[in-house]
Amino acid sequence: MSFIEAKNLVHEYFRRDENDNVVDILTAVDNVDMNVEAGQFISILGHNGSGKSTLAKHLNVLLTPSSGTLFVDGKDASDEKNTLDIRQTAGMVFQNPDNQIIASVVEEDVAFGPENIGVPTDEIWQRVEKSLKAVGMWDYREHSPNKLSGGQKQRVAIAGVMAMEPKCIVLDEPTAMLDPDGRKEVLDAVHELNKKKGVTIILITHYMEEVVGSDYVFVMDRGHVVMQGTPREIFSDVETLKEHRLDVPQITELAYELKKSGVDLPDGILTRQELLEALRYLDEN
Amino acid sequence: MLRDITLGQYYPADSILHKLDPRVKLFGTLIYIISLFLFDNIWGILWITLALVCVVRLSKVPFSFMIRGLRSIIILLIVAGVFNLFLTPGQEIASFGIFKITMEGLRNASLMTVRMVYLIIGTSIMTLTTTPNQLTDGLEKSLHGLTKLNVPVHEIAMMMSIALRFIPILIEETDKIMKAQMARGADFESGNIFQKARNMVPLLVPLFVSAFRRAYDLAQAMEARCYNGGEGRTKMKPLKYVSRDRNAYILIFVAFVVTIVLKVVL
């Protein structure tokens, strides 16, 4: 069994009038099948309102499936008994850095999760130290979160999840409110956790550049998974991406434009280096 | 002006006051407040001033930080001072038309001003040297007995600590929304009191919407981190008395006795 296994997963939001009658049903996640293996770095792409955040919230049991099944680390998310277990296994980082930091001191915030699950005091200290060091925020442990930059706040939030020793971290548009520096900080931290600690990462984003380093990408639109593959495969199909209100990194776009003008380039160029080599090859031949 | 509110702002420093158990600080603050209202003569003022100066020095927090909190209540101070000054009956020492200043008025006004200023400084020292978390931990532990009476002590403490964390954020947000509406020609200054109240709508509605959105986000974030109420929770920094806390209790007690003696003798 895969680490995360979703089958025919559906989530419906009901809109009700004053008398509690259902007036409208919105299917935010529509028949999604998804398998994620432990240790992978997964990205889920989609425009605003594509259903990607709704899907993500299932992985942490903040929402439960309307129909279909979801297993996280072998545990059924529809079974209430598993809720706290799954939340420990798959931690979640949210978009707004301010709205997920609970304590007024960095280290106390990181301790919040372990405190909730009843970790003994001595071990809390060890976990806080380890987690803050893992995201490079150890020096700020006694600071107030209000004085930190957006990227630093998000790294604290990640440390707060890490302190629960999860196998997987789901990040729901963690960089949407950050400046370019903050975005890079967060991405670097997440990649490091994936590589060094083997944490499975599920990154939800609409920034195309952030997807480049992932193992596998799902693209969502109108609640469906509409494309999936390696970043190279996904970015080979610029036109389909654009149909789903998405974009490609600038270098990929340039390669695509050149190709359209008749330059014989391979599909799915992702980096400057790749494009340079491809053009050089053409130049020499 | 909004930025001047120091309530709930922690000032990190390495001082004995910072290290004290929050329960000691809460108790000390309570005794301090009682003392403030106990004395009514110059010796009392001097004694309390002496005690306050010692505590201020001990805290290693810049004094300017503590008096920042005063700015936000300066209007209140002036109004209350003026009322006391002119409206206390007694021996007249000066008069302006129908307004009379009396000896008692002068005394009351200065006493009241000193009390208010000291009250703010004293409580600021507590909040500046105690993280909101410690503070609420202290409250939670001190009031733990009330859980038997079905008082949700943990929940109240959690709510307080979250409120304290979000005060600065909401203040900043108020500032931003105010500017954004002013850029659309909103006017928060002119008009009579009713117009002013109505003019606040463009500020208050977005502020409430944002507070609710934040509350929702935060609730989700807490749930995602397995928050499940107070039961079965452990603490990173459990409150434990050490010898300096005992000494501090003794000091507070001695100071209180001195206050009472001064009150009785003088």
Add this chain to the structure above:
Amino acid sequence: MALELKDITYKYSAGTAYEITALDHINVTFPDGEFIGIIGHTGSGKSTLVQHLNGLIKATSGEIIYNGQNIYDKDYSMKELRTQVGMVFQYPEHQLFETTVYDDVAFGPKNQGLDDKDVALRTYEAMEAVGFPQELCDVSPFELSGGQKRRVAIAGVMAMKPAVLILDEPTAGLDPMGRDEILNMLKETHERTGNTVILVSHSMEDVANYADRIIVIDKGQIKYNDTPKNVFKHYKDLEKMGLAAPQVTYFMNDLKNAGMPVSTDATTVQEARDEILKLMGR
């Protein structure tokens, strides 16, 4: 006419031990009818700078001249200035407050003291400009999607018909298509009405694609004030300020360093494509 900053300095907590100089002797002119991009690292002073332009922040020293008048003159009407110099803050949807979209967009024009007919005219005009469907004008703004809210909020400022429109990161948090739609809308309005647009952005690609001129701010000072081409030439210097050039500019430099005879001027995908095609003899 123009908006002119003369020797503007702004200090937080001026006169105290915590004094921070946010803007340091800024001299700059925003001529009418330009599309200007302002870039700078977080904390560089760019947001503080633009809030001076409509008097939301008053400079510690210096003068701001708008259409020949000093806005710090005693009898100068700040309210009038704010209808002339419109400002869209970051996440402007957070300022929505009315019960209907129409009322929210009409808030600015009403404050300008226009009569009902003119208010209606401007409100519908602004909604059209931002591409918001008129039939939804009686919906509560809180029921709209994020992207729609953003449009309504921007319309609320555009309805005042400001001669100068300042936007502080208007595309933050939007998806790629939402970003393009907002920026294209701004460009289109700019070309149609000839208004001045001042776009504060973190995205080098966006300012390169849309702005005629780029102002670079670092540590409260203006470092560059030039065309995108000339500014991004100094990409190494920009990097020292925590900024960068668009990816394609880097790529053109890669090509040149690899010995290919190309100009490194390109700042947009189209320019880069054309330059490479030229190189390949097409």
